[in-house]
Amino acid sequence: MLLDPKIPPGPIEKKWEDYKFHMKLVNPANKRKYKIIVVGTGLAGSSASASLAELGYNVHTFTWQDSPRRAHSIAAQGGINAAKNYTNDGDSVQRLFYDTVKGGDFRAREANVYRLAQVSVNIIDQCVAAGVPFARDYGGLLENRSFGGTQVSRTFYARGQTGQQLLLSAYQSMMRQVGLGNVKLHTRREMLDVVVIDGKARGIIVRNLITGQMERHEADAVIMATGGYGRVFYLSTNAMGCNVTATWRAHKRGAYFANPCYTQIHPTCIPVTGSHQSKLTLMSESLRNDGRVWVPKKAGDKRAPETIPENERYYFLEERYPSFGNLVPRDVASRNAKDVCDKGMGVGGSGLAVYLDFADAIKRVGEPKIKEKYGNLFDMYFRITDENPYKTPMRIYPAVHYTMGGLWVDYNLQSSIPGLHVLGEANFSDHGANRLGASALMQGLADGYFIIPHTIGNYLAGANLPKVTPDHAAFKDAEATQRDMVNKLLAVKGKRPAIEFHRELGKIMWDKCGMARTEKSLKEALVEIPKLRERFWKDVNVLGGAGDLNQNLEEAGRIADFLEFGELLVYDALNREESCGGHFREEHATPDGEAQRDDENFCYVAAWEWKGTGKLPELHKEMLTFENVHLTQRSYK
Amino acid sequence: MNFTLRVWRQRNAADPGAFQEYQAKDILADMSFLEMLDEVNIDLVHKNQEPIAFESDCREGICGTCCQMIDGEAHGPETGTTVCQLFMRSFKDGETIVIEPWRARAFPIMKDLIVDRTAFDDIIAAGGFVTANVGGAQDGNNILIPKPDADTAMDAAQCIGCGACVAACPNASAMLFVAAKVSHLAHLPQGRPEKARRALAMVSKMDGLGFGNCRNHYECEAACPKEISVAHIAKMNREYGSAALLSDQDPSS
Incomplete structure (x- = not known):
């Protein structure tokens, strides 16, 4: 339909x-x-x-x-965009519209x-x-800065908060x-x-x-x-x-x-350090205004970053995308970071990180100015990593950020x-x-x-809205359904905490349906997720009761939903036989590794209808037409 | 690293509660304090014991959800830090760590380390806003705001509403929280038309909710994860004083 x-x-x-x-x-x-x-x-x-x-x-x-x-x-x-053109750099509603449609591939x-x-x-x-x-300038006017995927400064901000x-x-x-x-x-x-x-x-x-x-x-x-x-x-x-x-x-x-x-994988996050980690921390994209992204040219180079001379550094975003440089859109920046790490040029203990370096900016405008703009982010980085980003480059890697x-x-x-x-x-x-x-x-x-x-x-x-009351049969049914769900979770009485299933699900999703996806990896995920879900319902241990404050129960209910939803996400990724934006299917890439859309067959919104647990969802399409911004291969070169 | 934890356990608001001891084993220096507690909780579930209830959300120091007294200090030993941004490298291997909830009459304990901070929302509802209905705003650059004013407003506006100021205060006073909002809005031209009304209403609400009085101990500033200065309390006192003197309006109207 x-x-x-x-x-x-x-x-x-x-x-x-x-x-x-x-x-x-x-x-x-x-x-x-x-x-x-x-x-x-x-x-x-x-x-x-x-x-x-x-x-x-x-x-x-x-x-x-x-x-x-x-x-x-x-x-x-980092901030909020608005087409104010306060900076006199050619912004307009039309340009914000154009950038957003193009940025969204x-x-x-x-x-x-x-x-x-x-x-x-x-x-x-x-x-x-x-x-x-x-933020305001000394004259009392609103300040702006730049973000990725645009060539104007239209982002309003309140420090890094x-x-x-x-x-x-x-x-x-x-x-x-x-x-x-x-x-x-x-x-x-x-x-x-x-x-x-x-x-x-x-x-x-x-x-x-x-x-x-x-x-x-x-x-x-x-x-x-x-x-x-x-x-x-x-x-x-x-x-x-x-x-x-x-x-x-x-x-x-x-x-x-x-x-x-x-799903959006954000390029500038503090890298993963171990399996105990509960979340990843973003370092705002606004840092790419002043920070330069690089890796050592030589794979496996373990020297301290400050000691690597300029001509042995690979500023891969600046070299590959001269027009947008470090401010390419997030999907492009993330894929390129993954690419250089896959080629062995990654830094840090895991090799899954690239440098975000402020040395040039500090030389240009001085440490106090950088501190004023990004102070809280630098503090946060220091607190988490125990490294001082004013002295040594930040290490960053892409992480799941937005959907x-x-x-x-x-x-x-x-x-x-x-x-x-x-x-x-x-x-x-x-x-x-x-x-x-x-x-x-x-x-x-x-x-x-x-x-x-x-x-x-x-x-x-x-709308015709006759009065309804909470004793309507539909309310009673819905409440009974939810009560059953709670009781079912408490009744499993297995051995393992719910969070362990969540970690397993996350690993499947990241490995098989993360920054790069293939038909093979997606099909594997479609086998593994239902199995994991089955194990969850046999072996989860939800302690405490239904009648009081119970964080275990809340968490288990949410994970149960992720275990169903994850399958739909993968199914959608398998259906979309093209690459676009944050959805990158390795089979569909241009010769230089960019996302290759298939406008003839996939210029639509895939809207899925639920058909029951274990049943395939039904696809409904909303066809997309582009009358104002013409369909082209995105280029930030 | 290994630690002995003495944690406050309390089933619900009516339960008297007591300390219980737990062992945190094989903890890494790079773990956050809450990740250490996550591991302890996973271990408890494996032993079929109910895990320790504590709250957190963003885990990057901005949402204000996490709140724990660690060895008697709100948010633990580091300055300018929330519990979620406290890392185990701040502790010594083998140490005993005492973990308690915020203790203040206006923040009743709900379970273990979880307290009810609805009182802060009530104070904001009483006056911590600018009356600016959607639809009538003029261009954002029409009123110039001197940079120092905007910066001072931002310093105060950073408050994350965690309640550490109350927990650290010997009188459980909410002065720093209230002052931060009064000062933020009083420094901006948009907040000035109702500044007298705001100061009176927020202070009156605070007094009614069971917070104590400010006696200038400045423990609040020392505990504040955003390092909000007590200078804002002075600003609030000026605002309140002049409002009480010059205004004949009833703060509740």
Whole structure:
């Protein structure tokens, strides 16, 4: 079946404005009568909760964390893009749109990307108004820096803590609405199911993580902003609690999962040191503004980096991509780092690292300037590695960072279940097969502040929504299903902690479906994952009970979902017989090793429908058309 | 490396709780403190014993979730560090390490090392924001902000809301947390229209939630993983003082 993205008619510059005018509105006095559930309190969830409450809707917001301020948006370091052209270097909405479509390797939906570029300018204004302390120059104007995949400086930042400052600002706006009684905040509640009545999303089942009780919450519409699924690889830059559970459970109720194989491997992370490691730490891409990436020319060269003379160093990004240099997009930078390491030029104990060197920048502008720009990142690097990056180059290696795939949504950000809307990293829509740096923060706030407040009104005003109560049979069924799942986990009483299965799954995913994938490796993964899942359900040991705070149980439930979801990710990667962005199939490469797309056969979004455990999912296609940015082989040379 | 851990175990809020001893064996210097606890927990599950409940999320020192008193110090012995960014190379092989939850009346213990810090959210909801509805913002460059002001605002805004300041304070005062937000927003032109109202409302909420008073011990600054300066408390006191003197508005309105 072909999916209809519901893109409005008209020229791309006019679509959003025209569409907003033609949308149905909910009268201000009637908004209070509509109850909207928002799941997740990252940038997208907090900003949506705040702006919907400002409009007058009755908002109920849920997070599994102890406070909405903890969401992982907080860890974003480098910045947020906006087409302001404050730097007079030729930026425009058109250019941000073009860079994003090209950066995504022509696998994003043009109309969504254009809208994102349009509202990007409003996001900066809104954030300044709400008190975000962006970096400023001595004249008091906003500062910018550059990120990968672009040739302009359009990234706004607050030291190395931009995500923190944007999240806290959205959080504060939401907490203001909590204080005013317009948002009811439910913390320490984990969403386990979507309740669908008469084909529409009408509520959720959550587990109260303190008491263990299942709770039913009904609503007129449900918004999910529950983040990405990077932890299917176990090791990633994601937080410990990031999970696929909410989106996976929604998928099992009928929401299509789109492009799960588009996963972003970030080039600049602190390398893995041992099996005990619980997560990997990102060093912001903004460092590539001033840091130069290199390896020794001679394979196996063990000399200290400072002692290797200039002519024996291989600045592989600068040499291979002279136009973009160290600021090529993430997928390109990661693949090249892997390539030089595969050729034996990698550094550090494992040989799986390259240098990111600031010596030239420090010589040019002085240590204090570098400290001002990146001080907290350098401190973090020092703390983790016990090495001083002001004196010796950082060692970095690619790591799983962001997931471009997610629940399929149309132009309204509505999933294939009417009334279920999906925002931020949890949806699939704007980044194609590779996200450009500093665009995740932009998308989260665009969705929450500027898009969903319009499109949800259009949905509510046009939908027939008879009152439902939590004693409806669909709520009872959903609650019983989730209660059974909990009891089933506790009943296994095997020998091994859940985390050990997670580590095994991560290894399969990274080795067979990581930076490079082949038909053979993917087929092996499709055999290994179901076997691992079977072992999990025979041998996992979940201690404690269902009726109180039980972190073991929470973790095991999330890992059980990863064990199902991982299979879908691999299946999607196998289906996509081409290379594009973060999805690199070794069989499909250009002679010089770049990703080789197959536009004739794969210029579509793969949206998968759940058909039951152990059954093959059904593929639905949304065909992609490129009327404004023409399909070309990406080149950053 | 090997360690003896004395860890606070408490089943739930009603349970009196007690210390229990555990052995952490074959620990690497490059492990973080929480990775060391992960290994202890894996070992406990293999022995069919319920693991130690503790919270963490980002594990890169920015989300503020992790919170442990280690040998009597909030976030452990290193300065400017959260527990998740504390590495075992900071400890001596064979050492005994005492691990407790934050202890403050306003942060009730929920289980083992997990406490309830909802009080911080309540303080923010009372006034820790700029009233700026979406839709009406002017261009971000229309109001110039002197760089020193933007930088000072950022220094204060770095607070991660972990509660170490409260845990370290002999009076369990939340002054540094509140001051950081008051000072951040008072240094920016966008935050000034409601600065008096904000200072009054946040302080009044803080007082009502069971936090103690500030007696200038400055333990908060020493424990703060973001090294937020007590100078912001002085700024808050100025804001509060002038608000109380000059404003006749009821902070709760």
